[in-house]
Amino acid sequence: MPVRVRYAPSPTGSPHVGNLRTAIYNWLFVKKMGGQFIARLEDTDRTPGRYMPEGIWDIEESLRYLGTIPDEWWVSGGSSGPYIQSERLPLYKEYADKLIASGHAYRCYCSRERLEAMRQEQQAKGIPTGYDRCCRSDDGREEMRTKRREELGHEPPCVVRLAMPLEGQTVVHDLVKGDIVYDNRTQDDQVLLKTDGFPTYFLACAVDDHLMGVTHVIRGDDWLSSAAKFVAVINAFGWDPPALVHPPLIMGSDRKKLSKRHGSTQFTEFVEQGYLPEALLNFLVLLGWSAGDENRELFTLPELIERFSLEGISEHPAIFDYDKLKWMNGMYIRQSPPGRIIGLCIQQLQKAGLISNPPSEIELELARKLIPLEIERMKVLSEIVPMAEPFFHELRFPEGYDEKAVTKWLHVEYIHALLRNEIDIFTKIENWEPTSLETAIRTLAEDMQLKFAGVIHPTRVAVTGRTVGPGLFEALWALGRETTLQRLHSVLEAL
RNA sequence: GGGGAUAUCGUCUAGAGGUUAGGACGAGGGAUUUUCAGUCCUUAAGCCGGGGUUCGAUUCCCCGUAUCCCUACCA
Numbered sequence: 001m002p003v004r005v006r007y008a009p010s011p012t013g014s015p016h017v018g019n020l021r022t023a024i025y026n027w028l029f030v031k032k033m034g035g036q037f038i039a040r041l042e043d044t045d046r047t048p049g050r051y052m053p054e055g056i057w058d059i060e061e062s063l064r065y066l067g068t069i070p071d072e073w074w075v076s077g078g079s080s081g082p083y084i085q086s087e088r089l090p091l092y093k094e095y096a097d098k099l100i101a102s103g104h105a106y107r108c109y110c111s112r113e114r115l116e117a118m119r120q121e122q123q124a125k126g127i128p129t130g131y132d133r134c135c136r137s138d139d140g141r142e143e144m145r146t147k148r149r150e151e152l153g154h155e156p157p158c159v160v161r162l163a164m165p166l167e168g169q170t171v172v173h174d175l176v177k178g179d180i181v182y183d184n185r186t187q188d189d190q191v192l193l194k195t196d197g198f199p200t201y202f203l204a205c206a207v208d209d210h211l212m213g214v215t216h217v218i219r220g221d222d223w224l225s226s227a228a229k230f231v232a233v234i235n236a237f238g239w240d241p242p243a244l245v246h247p248p249l250i251m252g253s254d255r256k257k258l259s260k261r262h263g264s265t266q267f268t269e270f271v272e273q274g275y276l277p278e279a280l281l282n283f284l285v286l287l288g289w290s291a292g293d294e295n296r297e298l299f300t301l302p303e304l305i306e307r308f309s310l311e312g313i314s315e316h317p318a319i320f321d322y323d324k325l326k327w328m329n330g331m332y333i334r335q336s337p338p339g340r341i342i343g344l345c346i347q348q349l350q351k352a353g354l355i356s357n358p359p360s361e362i363e364l365e366l367a368r369k370l371i372p373l374e375i376e377r378m379k380v381l382s383e384i385v386p387m388a389e390p391f392f393h394e395l396r397f398p399e400g401y402d403e404k405a406v407t408k409w410l411h412v413e414y415i416h417a418l419l420r421n422e423i424d425i426f427t428k429i430e431n432w433e434p435t436s437l438e439t440a441i442r443t444l445a446e447d448m449q450l451k452f453a454g455v456i457h458p459t460r461v462a463v464t465g466r467t468v469g470p471g472l473f474e475a476l477w478a479l480g481r482e483t484t485l486q487r488l489h490s491v492l493e494a495l
Numbered sequence: 496g497g498g499g500a501u502a503u504c505g506u507c508u509a510g511a512g513g514u515u516a517g518g519a520c521g522a523g524g525g526a527u528u529u530u531c532a533g534u535c536c537u538u539a540a541g542c543c544g545g546g547g548u549u550c551g552a553u554u555c556c557c558c559g560u561a562u563c564c565c566u567a568c569c570a
Binding site: 008009010012042044045047050108112115116119122123125126127128129130157159161172174177180182183186187188191192193194195196198200201205220221222223224225226227228246248249251253255256257283286287288290291292293294295296297298314315316317318319320321323324325326327328330334374375376377378379438452453455456457460466467468469470471472473 | 496497498499500501502505506507508509510517518519520521528529530531532533534562563564565566567568569570
């Protein structure tokens with residue numbers, strides 16, 4: 001039997017990195033085993049503020065960015081569509097009715113107010129919360145229905161609830177954690193169909209997974225606690241449950257759910273900051289999965305597919321380490337062909353307004369010279385913006401200059417002589433290239449009886465306004481003779 | 496309150512009934528050097544606690560503790 005797995009996001013906003021990680025696990029598993037990767041949109045919560053259709057685009061883009069594109073989804077369709085749950089409403093009603101007919105579910109007329117009051121009372125008394133199953137018996141249900149009809153003056157709305165078995169146990173077979181046994185008495189009569197006609201997760205998932213032929217369900221650990229209800233629904237239909245796996249959750253540094261407080265959490269934010277897809281994928285995979293005793297962390301996609309197995313999924317939550325992601329991204333940047341990084345950095349520079357769109361010939365030439373010089377000190381692509389600023393922006397002295405750098409290096413007593421000599425040399429030098437420039441400056445340092453560093457640092461500050469950056473001679477080369485001379489002149493005049 | 500899961504360096508993790516408990520990020524130190532970075536070398540840092548089982552447990556079992564998840568007409 002071919003493997004069929006699904007990624008089932010709900011459009012409640014831009015997808016969370018943890019969410020994408022389960023998509024990656026699903027994708028890797030299906031690539032490894034052979035089969036189909038399905039994505040299904042779980043848009044059954046129509047509560048204002050929670051249903052955010054704008055998020056759908058981000059979900060699609062994120063999957064494309066990672067390269068984990070589903071074989072069947074709402075974008076391309078497939079043999080078991082539709083892949084959007086709001087387009088499958090009649091199906092859920094049909095199956096809910098089947099459950100009612102077989103005695104595995106029942107209509108419930110209780111008002112939200114009654115439910116809420118009941119819950120509060122239970123909490124106040126310190127007893128377990130849950131539905132009192134008032135509508136589970138025919139008598140109780142009719143009584144409630146009549147009462148509600150009198151209150152409302154018309155036929156009252158109802159939900160459909162699962163008639164959870166009152167005794168016995170439900171066993172959840174988790175491929176990683178093993179069999180987990182739940183006492184049915186501790187499980188509530190879960191609502192399956194809401195008054196608005198939309199199903200809840202439990203019904204929709206059970207029906208869709210079955211109809212779509214899903215063989216393995218890989219979903220976040222937050223579903224484990226309610227897995228008994230999920231399995232109970234499937235059992236009520238008489239179907240075989242799919243194999244289940246619950247990868248652990250991703251937490252923030254304080255061991256709470258990863259949220260805004262900790263930093264970026266939405267996948268698209270990382271994309272914008274300039275994280276490469278292979279870095280993001282590699283990092284996310286390793287957050288809760290390991291290749292075993294192989295002491296490696298950096299894997300290509302084929303290597304990951306080859307090594308991936310459900311057994312390697314860990315059982316405890318993982319804290320999202322932003323530093324490690326950065327490190328990994330830096331590694332991938334340095335492994336990439338420079339042309340690719342140049343292209344991506346140009347996009348970053350355009351976004352920041354340092355380069356026009358489309359870029360001019362001059363901007364392009366400068367970018368092609370500068371970006372390769374910065375690649376080795378970049379961890380995230382957006383870092384190119386502050387790095388490139390002194391090269392693409394006009395630099396005015398002293399406003400654009402780093403104050404500490406100026407104090408330290410532009411107030412040495414030989415500064416005027418140095419700058420004058422450099423202007424002289426740079427004006428005359430034939431080859432404006434790093435090696436020639438270096439030779440000339442080394443000679444100058446000797447002539448002036450200065451240490452090399454004593455020349456390098458003031459020059460760097462005078463020309464770029466800061467103490468950090470690429471090697472000085474590469475920087476001068478990238479910047480060009482004209483701009484270099486112009487900056488030296490203006491600093492000399494102002495000092 | 497009820498239910499479930501989990502527990503190895505600060506973090507991600509490997510590991511086996513007997514190991515010097517391994518790797519990576521981060522941190523410290525050193526080398527390279529023209530600053531930052533990178534690269535290379537190097538140091539420190541860990542088996543939650545208590546009972547069992549066993550010749551021997553960090554590893555298996557139980558209890559405790561802690562943490563996380565569920566306990567919605569959210570997913």
